[in-house]
Amino acid sequence: MFDFQDSGALGDKSRRVREMFGAIASRYDLLNHFLSANLDQRWRQVCVQEMEKRIAVPLPKILDVGCGTADLSLAFSRLGRVFGCDFCRPMLRIGAQKTVQTSRRPPVFLLEADALALPFADASFDAVVSAFVLRNLARIDRGLGEMRRVLRPGGFLAVLEFGMPRVPLLAALYRCYFLQVLPKLGRLLSGVDGPYGYLPASVQAFPHVEELKKIVEQSGFENVRYRRLTAGIAVLVVGQGAHGA
Ligand SMILES: C[S@@+](CC[C@H](N)C(=O)[O-])C[C@H]1O[C@@H](n2cnc3c(N)ncnc32)[C@H](O)[C@@H]1O
Numbered sequence: 001m002f003d004f005q006d007s008g009a010l011g012d013k014s015r016r017v018r019e020m021f022g023a024i025a026s027r028y029d030l031l032n033h034f035l036s037a038n039l040d041q042r043w044r045q046v047c048v049q050e051m052e053k054r055i056a057v058p059l060p061k062i063l064d065v066g067c068g069t070a071d072l073s074l075a076f077s078r079l080g081r082v083f084g085c086d087f088c089r090p091m092l093r094i095g096a097q098k099t100v101q102t103s104r105r106p107p108v109f110l111l112e113a114d115a116l117a118l119p120f121a122d123a124s125f126d127a128v129v130s131a132f133v134l135r136n137l138a139r140i141d142r143g144l145g146e147m148r149r150v151l152r153p154g155g156f157l158a159v160l161e162f163g164m165p166r167v168p169l170l171a172a173l174y175r176c177y178f179l180q181v182l183p184k185l186g187r188l189l190s191g192v193d194g195p196y197g198y199l200p201a202s203v204q205a206f207p208h209v210e211e212l213k214k215i216v217e218q219s220g221f222e223n224v225r226y227r228r229l230t231a232g233i234a235v236l237v238v239g240q241g242a243h244g245a
Pocket of ligand 1 (some may be wrong): 014017018021065066067068069070071072085086087088091113114115116130131132133136137138
């Protein structure tokens with residue numbers, strides 16, 4: 001049982017998040033694609049397309065923070081050299097199997113690392129991307145600060161997160177699915193009270209997209225824009241590492 005009511009110290013939340021993803025790693029992809037009707041893959045593709053429009057350097061060096069089972073890393077590997085990092089070893093192990101099976105050129109490199117203390121030098125990447133990770137972080141500002149630190153000035157950031165639809169009827173239907181159906185279905189299919197039990201609470205506690213945009217700006221990014229995907233079920237926030245930050 002994962003209790004997030006009392007989030008406690010930073011390390012405590014991190015540990016619980018890591019254990020939670022570790023418990024469902026072998027079923028994560030299946031659950032994700034099934035419970036989102038494969039929309040998650042579509043959102044990752046949109047993220048790649050938006051970054052492709054922006055990144056001008058040939059063979060860019062890209063960091064995928066909280067890469068999990070490496071779907072976003074693999075999607076980005078057609079643009080450049082991708083480094084995926086995550087602090088949950090079982091998730092990385094699945095990701096590693098997938099990168100071997102797909103044998104991408106250039107290859108995708110995966111490593112175990114904490115998003116709140118990235119083991120990279122300042123300004124090492126041309127782009128930093130992250131999907132469905134921010135709301136899991138014990139400190140969003142610290143996570144974004146680390147992304148900013150390792151991004152070169154003028155480099156690009158892309159963050160995918162869940163949102164809530166704005167159209168009232170759709171919002172009501174989605175809320176019912178999201179709050180009532182999804183946690184039960186996730187628990188039934190995964191056998192644990194893991195991320196799908198905690199997903200609704202974590203999304204509801206997460207800043208609204210306008211607020212998230214401000215937090216991203218305050219973390220040292222400029223030209224910050226957002227795009228609602230699938231009527232707002234997901235949001236994509238993009239920005240640029242500020243020059244001279
Ligand atoms: C919802 S999954 C998303 C995985 C992947 N980005 C995707 O699109 O499927 C969240 C991932 O973030 C990772 N994560 C959460 N907090 C982290 C942290 N502090 N450092 C590194 N990884 C973290 C988890 O281990 C998990 O693999």
